[in-house]
Amino acid sequence: MSHRPFHHGNLRTVLLEQAEVVLRERGIDALSLRELAREAGVSHGAPRSHFIDRGALLDALAERGFIRLADRIREAASREPEDHARALHAAASAYLAFAERDPALLDLMFATKVGEPSEAVRGAAERLFGTMTDIMNAGVEAGAYDADDVGRLTLLLSATVQGIAALVTSRRITTPQSEALVDDAIRLFLKGASAG
Known part of the structure; x- marks a missing residue:
């Protein structure tokens, strides 16, 4: 025994x-x-x-996922400090790379957030959205858009990248198609922001 x-x-x-x-x-x-x-x-x-219980395990996985995704996005964007469009692209590409490697984890992260997330999951999710907001604030400094638009644009960019990630992970589009979509989305995003 x-x-x-x-x-x-x-x-x-x-x-x-x-x-x-x-x-x-x-x-x-x-x-x-x-x-x-x-x-x-x-x-x-x-x-x-x-x-x-199993729910606590799932919460801990979601928390780790949000933290890791936020860190990867921040690191990717920080490699392009002089070019806001390239920083946005790097951040979006980091998000897509995470989604391709861990689609089930990404699904879990957002499914856990929808219900009654634990304080730790809520804090980790806020860290991700705080990272996206910081990237948008860098765009204000670069003159890409007004500070008043940061909240709205952060949500719009986050939703766009999450949507592209869902298309990739469901195999509706390929990775090269996702990169082309990211290019188009960022171009339109910045064009719309400067027109607004």
């Missing part, structure tokens, strides 16, 4: 990393705390010290 330890190292991180692999490879229905414990080599009760 094998003995499974209750703890090992940083169990929360191990469980979340394994949960992302399961989500990516087999989908949300395959996620179970018991199965994650088995794969981590710990007792089936060990995950409960970090996640009271």
Whole structure:
């Protein structure tokens, strides 16, 4: 009879990393705390010290997803500090790359946000939208649009990129088509903003 330890190292991180692999490879229905414990080599009760139930695990995955996406977008946009259009394109491309790699995680992030999100999920989602707002504020400094338009334009850009990501992840368009759509969207976005 094998003995499974209750703890090992940083169990929360191990469980979340394994949960992302399961989500990516087999989908949300395959996620179970018991199965994650088995794969981590710990007792089936060990995950409960970090996640009271499956819902808490899903919230933690959504939180990590929002934080990682925000960080990737910020990093991508920061590589183009002198050209706002290129910064927007880099941010949108980072969003699409995330969506292509982890479509199930992206779906989970926004599905979790719709219900009664935990405070941690709400804060992580706000971090993503704060990142988008910061990028828009850089556009104000670059003279691309007025400060009064930042909130509206942030929502518009976020919705546009999320829509393009949904088209890619549902295989309605290819990655090269998505890049062309991003180019068109940003061109129209900046043209409309300067006309408004």
